[in-house]
Amino acid sequence: MRAAICPLAGQDVHPFPAHTGANRRPQDGALSLARPRRYGRAMNLDTIFAALADPTRRAILTMLLEDDMAVTDVAEPFEMSLAAVSKHLKVLAEARLITQERRGRVIWCKLDPDAMRAATVWIAGFGMFDAVDLDAFERFLTVELDAAASDAPAPAKGQA
Numbered sequence: 001m002r003a004a005i006c007p008l009a010g011q012d013v014h015p016f017p018a019h020t021g022a023n024r025r026p027q028d029g030a031l032s033l034a035r036p037r038r039y040g041r042a043m044n045l046d047t048i049f050a051a052l053a054d055p056t057r058r059a060i061l062t063m064l065l066e067d068d069m070a071v072t073d074v075a076e077p078f079e080m081s082l083a084a085v086s087k088h089l090k091v092l093a094e095a096r097l098i099t100q101e102r103r104g105r106v107i108w109c110k111l112d113p114d115a116m117r118a119a120t121v122w123i124a125g126f127g128m129f130d131a132v133d134l135d136a137f138e139r140f141l142t143v144e145l146d147a148a149a150s151d152a153p154a155p156a157k158g159q160a
Helices: 042-050 054-067 070-076 082-094 119-128 134-151
Strands: 012-014 098-103 107-110
Touching: 042 082, 042 119, 042 134, 054 070, 054 082, 054 098, 054 107, 070 082, 070 107, 082 098
Parallel strands: none
Antiparallel strands: 098 107
């Protein structure tokens, strides 16, 4: 099976990496799908989408849309410990979706307005593809085929 070229890494990606042992790297500079290397923007997108994958973190981001909040205020509506909410906040901060600032004894969380720009640009790239209405396409083909059949000359007598 041929290896494909990874557009982000510019290296070969083998669909079924060879089982070479736990500590061995793929040979000939090939990039294994089992543990893809991360480069710049792709790593940032992965981190952002991983952070957005959790419904609790999405709810936190929604709360922070309105205003900055203290960590204790963020934790209040959730039925989990303050430590669990802090872990969610850490994931959001590592993805650079929020910033945290200490004011006195209180840690405040703030939504970063430019945080999802890379993800938004990436998703917008798929907006150029419109959904295909197969029923309308079928009606179009029926009309075109009927028109083509009526324009076709009738076979002459004696020809089959």
